[in-house]
Each structure stands twice: as structure tokens, then as C-alpha cells.
Amino acid sequence: MVIRKSIGERIFDASNYTLLALLGLLSLLPILHVVAGSFSSPNAIIHNHVFLWPVEPTMEHVNTVAANADFWRAVWMTVKVTAIGTLLNILLTVMGSYPLSKANLRGRKGIMLFILVTMIFQAPIIPVFMLIKELHLLNTMWALIIPSAISAFNMILCTTFFRGLPEELFEAAKIDGMNDYRIVFQIALPLSKPIMMTLILFYAVGHWNSYMGPLMYITDRSLQTLQLYIYYMMAGSMSDIGMSPISDVSLSLVPKALEMATIVLATAPIVVLYPFFQKHFVKGAMIGSLKG
Template sequence: MKIRKSFGEKVFDVSNVSFLILITVAAMLPILYVIAGSFSSSNALIHNRVILWPVEATLDNFKLVANNSTFWKAGWMTVQIVVIGTTVNMVLTMITAYPLSKMDLKGRKFFMLLIIFTMIFSAPIIPSYLLVKNLFLLNSIWALILPGAISAFNMILCMTFFRTVPDDLFDAARVDGMSEYGMVWRIVVPLSMPIVMTLLLFYAVGHWNNYFGPLLFINDRNKQTLQMYLYSLIANGDSDSTAGAAAEGGIKLSPVAIQMATIVLATVPVVLIYPFLQKHFVKGALLGSVKE
């Protein structure tokens, strides 16, 4: 039976939809402008003729960025951090969430109190820097991985999801002589793929977009990440030298065009990965946020 909505409910729905459309348009306009500018000629950008569609479409901007060894070196550094960091994050998060998901664990409330405390009170910048420095981790990828090895919020999501696994499965596994670690990797993880994929996306995107960590702990220019490279490209005008090199090769490109092309290339990997994890992401975020 279809329930007819009142006039007030219809007005409310129309207002919500209109508001969400406005928010979506406001969020998409800068993205569309950068994409259009990356495919436009420098002449069109200089004369402000680019709005939401490429003008005098060209691939010269991307060709120049693709031939820049510094871009690929920064990208490779970022890929290493994402792969190693996400692996460390996932392993530590799951082996922490599993025992805390057991209500009969001795000292569980104490450990949960310590974990929640870190969500409310985080370490200041200077003590964090001194700790990393005293551990001789400056200018290494471990300085960007170990301080945030476990996210308390993600761990709580994972712990809540693990509670949905039936206890009968664990009892049967114990009867068969399976160890606790075996139950984690052979029972809990396969049955918890939605939350695993969700946290995988959270951690991977967090490492990929990490800017403050490299800014604080990485001083070696040869070890800069992709986000630091983008910062130097935009803020310090490093694209001027790139544009000059292009001009010597007979290509006239503006620094703005190079910046936009670099931003698009740096964003593409995350955009390509998300659709494959979307269904797991939605299910994992919903189930992991429901408390018993």
C-alpha cells in the first residue's frame, strides 16, 4: 500500500533534494574546473576562457608531467608508504579489535578507556616530532607509518563488526583444535570482508593524501611524497622551471596548466580504486557503526 505524503512532507523532500543538489554542484565545480583546465591549452587558461569544459583540448600538459622524473619518484615513494602502511595498519587493527570484541576479556574496560582517551587527547606536534627524532626515524617512511599505526576510530568499527560473527563458529573451531590466530585469519577475516575493505580504503586514502606527516618528518627532497611534490609545485612555483624546460623543447605551457595536470594524475589512482570497494564500503560502514 502506497502512503500518500502530505503537502508539508512533499515540501520537505523537495527542499532536501534541492539543498543536496546545490551542495553537490558546489563540491563538483572546482573538480570539473581542474579537469577541464588540465586538458586545455595554456593560451585558454591565461585568457580565462576555461570554465567547465576543455578549451583547445590538448594532452601536452600530461605529456610533460609524465616525462618529469621527480613526479614519478614522488609517486613511487607514496605507493611504498600506502602499501606498507596500509598492511601494518590492517594487521595491527584486526589483531587488536578481535580480543577487544570478546566481552569476557579481562581488563577490557581498562584497555578501551585507554584507546578512547587517544581519540579525545592526541599528542601535540612538538612531542611527536621529538619522539620520532629520538627514535632515528626522520626522513624514513616509518616516520609516516608507525605514529599512526592504529586508528582508534577504525579499530572500534572493526571491533563492533567482529561481534556480529556467531560464537558457535568459534566453539566449533576450538573443538577442532584451531588456535585463536587461526580463527582470526580463517573465520573472522573472511566473514568480515565488508569492514576489512572499508578500513582498507580508509587507511589507503589516508596515506595517499597525507600531507602534514611528510611536511613534519621528511626533510630530504629525494624522499618527498606526491602531496609534498604538489605543494612545492603550487606554492613554491616549481612548475616555472618545468614550463621553462617545455619551452626549450618547443612546447609553450603555463605553470597553471602543469599544476592542474599533475593534480589530476595524482588523484586518478584513488578514483579508480573506489568503485571496486564501494559496495563493501557502504555495508561495512553501516554494520560496523551499529552497537549491540
């Protein structure tokens, strides 16, 4: 059955689509400009000819960044933090969400209230820094993982999803002699692929784009992450990160193209992986927010 819309509804829909399309294009403009600048020639950048597409296309800037050992060291550090941190995040979130999804858990309301309080009131930066220092975690990878080991919002999202799973399955599994750990990993997780993909995306992107943590806890340049590497590149000179200008044409403009090329290479992994998570991300976010 096709529901016919009134003229007012069609005008409203057209206005929404137009507005969203314009907002989408506006959000793409700076991204396209950075991509165009990273693949444009130094001469085009110097004369400010680059806007939304490469002018005199060249791979010179990208190749220079890719040839820098410090850049790949930062990439490897970021990959390690993202992989280990996301694995720990998912494990703690699942182990916390599953019992909280059970109505017969004693003190469940109090625990949920405590979790909600942590979302509203967060510890100031200085006490957190002092705690990390006292634990001797400064200039270690764990300083970037442990403080963000679990997200209250993601735990609530996962808890809401688990509540929507058929309780009869878990009761039947207990009758068959399965303990809670086997139920979680053999029944709950296989049925929770959408929400798991959503949480993996949330946590992984958070670790990959993390800036404040590395800035506060990492002073050793050999342990800097990708975002910290970009910060030093944009705040200082090329020599601060072990890179020399590729051209004598302009020492003030060509480094800008190197910054753009670095940003493009740093963003590429997330852009490449996102399409594979998009379907599960949308489904998991919708189900996790509506079920309960």
C-alpha cells in the first residue's frame, strides 16, 4: 500500500533533503581541500591555486611523508594502542553489560546509578595525571589504554541490547549445564554482532584519534602516537619531527602540503575500514538505543 503525501509533506521532505545535502557538501569542503593540497605541486600551493581538486598532481608530498621513519613509528604505536585498547574495551564492556542486563541482579539499580554519575561528573585532569604518575605509567602505552578502559555510555548501550535478547535461550543453556562465561561467549556474543561492531567502531576511532592522553602522558618522542606526531608537525618545524623541507621554493608553504599529506595518510585507515562497519554500525546503534 502506497501512502500518498500531501503537498506540504512533500515540500517539507524536499526542504530536509536539500538542507542535509548542503550540510553534507559543506562538511566535505575542508576534507577535499586537504586531499587536494596533499596531491598538488609545490608551485600550485605557493600561488594558492588549490581548492577542491589537485593542481599539477604529484605524489611528492605523500612519498616524503611515507619515507619518514618517525611517521611509521607513530603509526605503529597508534595501531598497538588501538588494537590492545579496543580488545580490552570490548572485554570489559561485555563482562559488565551482561550481568547488568539481568533484572534479578542484586543492587542493579544502584550500580546503574553509579555508572550514570560517572557520565555526568568526571575527574579533573590534574588528579588523573597525578594518579597515572603515581602508578608509574607515564611514557608507557598503558597510560593511553587504562584511563579509557571502559565507556559508561557504551556499557549502557550494550546493556540495553542484551536486555532484548531472548531470556529463554539463557535459561535453556543453564539447564544444559552451561556457566555464565560460556553463555556470554557462546550464545550472547554470536547474537550481538551488530552492537559489537558498533562498539568496536566507537572504541577504535576513539583510540585512533586520541590526542589529550598522548599529549599529557607521553613525552618520549619514540612513543608518540599519530595524533601527537601531527601536533608536533603543525606546532613546530619540520626538523622537530625529523623531517626536512622537500623544496627550496618556499619554506613556509611547502610544509603545509606535508601537513596535509600526513593528515590524509593518518585518516586513510579509518576511511577505508568504515564502509565495512557501516551496516552493522547503523543496525547496532538503532537496536541498542530502542530495545529494552
